[in-house]
Amino acid sequence: MFKQTALSFNDLVARRIMFQGLLWLLRLSYFHVIAFENERLGEEPWDLDGPCQPYIQRFGDTAANMVRCAASFSSPPKVCTTCVSEFIAFKQSEYELHRLTNVSSLDNTSCSQVIFSNYLVSYISELSIVVSRRIWDQSRCDSCVNISWKLEENATMYAFTKNVYNFEDRLLRWRHCVMNYSLDGSLLDMNYSTICENCLPLFNSLFHFYWDVYVTPGIDFCLDVETTxxxxxxxxxxxxxxxDDRGHHRERDWTFVIFSVVILTTLTFLFYLGSYVRSERANRTLVQYSRLGAPGGVRSRILSSSALADEFVEQQGSSSVQGTSNVLTASTAEDRS
Structure with a gap:
């Protein structure tokens, strides 16, 4: 056990020395590039936008740092919690380019206009869209970090949200538990039952906190927390x-399902029972009306509007016939006289 720990410590020291050497090489190459750029600018008086190049180079450095950080922490995504400083420096450099009106190109065009409007394509604008919208916004970083922008004073501050702190606290506790029970053997060969048994409460605490925040309307996690x-x-x-403790939840789910089925069955039975009772009452009413005799006499004429209409038509007909016969009799008498 101690031998393996010593070897891993030596490996860490060797890696650290290697990384330091790479860092020195990067620094030397950076100074060589800067010297080359300064020499190139001095030897090319025909460069129309030469006075603007140092500011563009500064923006390129911040953009490279941001892209490098995003690429390094892309699997799993950890841009929102790891690359905040690089993103702020990137936005600060972009802001300074937009306000670069006191420096002009050789034709007296302000560098801000040269950079963003003077050519068909502005690569700086395209880079800003990629970093700001496609990386930062699509990762929902605003859900995990609050940035207090003060670009004019170059004094932007940031702080992670309370939910991120609580999530990281529970995550670190669970990982610490896993490490405590995995020190006795290799993770590839060991029996995980010990970890599963002893670290289950911490895992449940982590999951329940995440789930409570996840299902709350109006509150969301960034992509870093979700992928983690x-x-x-x-x-x-x-x-x-x-x-996990899903067995308890399954029991509650089955209880809820059974209760719902009983309620629906009872309501359905009561619905059909009420419909049956109402139909029986309607049939009894129809039978009672069918057993009644037809109305007669004066009441029949009062109740039957059709009978009144027929009687009125007969009276009109008889009176018209009698009038016609009287007219014919009178005309015949006149002819005879």
């Missing part, structure tokens, strides 16, 4: 084969 939680669940369930 998904990877943690993947390791816990699929790699280590650990269980």
């Amino acid at each position: 939680m998904n990877d943690t669940m993947n390791v816990w369930h699929n790699v280590w084969g650990c269980a």
Whole structure:
């Protein structure tokens, strides 16, 4: 056990020395590039936008740092929690380019106009769109970090949200528990049942906190937290084969399902029973009306509007016939006289 720890410590020291050497090489190459750029600017008096190049180079450095950080922490995505300083420096450099009106090119055009409007394509604008919208915004970084922008004073500050702190605290506690129970053997050969048994409460605490925030309307996590939680669940369930407290939730779910089925069955039975009772009452009413006799006499004429109409038509007909016969009799008498 101690031998393996010593070897790993030596490996860490060797890696640190190697990284320091690479860092020195990067610094030397950076100074060589700057010297070359300064020499090139001095030897090319025909460069129309030569006075603007140092500011463009400064923006290029901040953009390179941001892209390098995003690429280094892309799997899993950790841009929102790791590359905040690089993103602020990138936006600060972009802001300074937009306000670069006191420096002009050889034709007296301000550098801000040269950079953003003088040519068909502005690569700086395209880079800004890629970094700001496609990387930062699509990662929902505003859900995890609050940035207090003070670009004019170059004094921008930032702070992570309370939910991120609480999530990281529970995550670190769970990881610390896993490390404590995995020091006795290799992670590839050990039995994970010990970790599953002893670290289950911490895992449940982490998951329940994440889930409560996740289902709350108007509150969201950034992509960093979501991917971290998904990877943690993947390791816990699929790699280590650990269980959780879903058995208790399944019992509550079955209780809810059974209760819902009973309620729906009762309501359906009461609905059909009420419909049957109403139909029986309607049939009894129809039978009672069918057993009544037809109305007669004066009441029949009062109740039957059709009978009144027929009687009125007969009276009109008889009176018209009698009038016609009287007219014919009178005309015949006159002819005879």
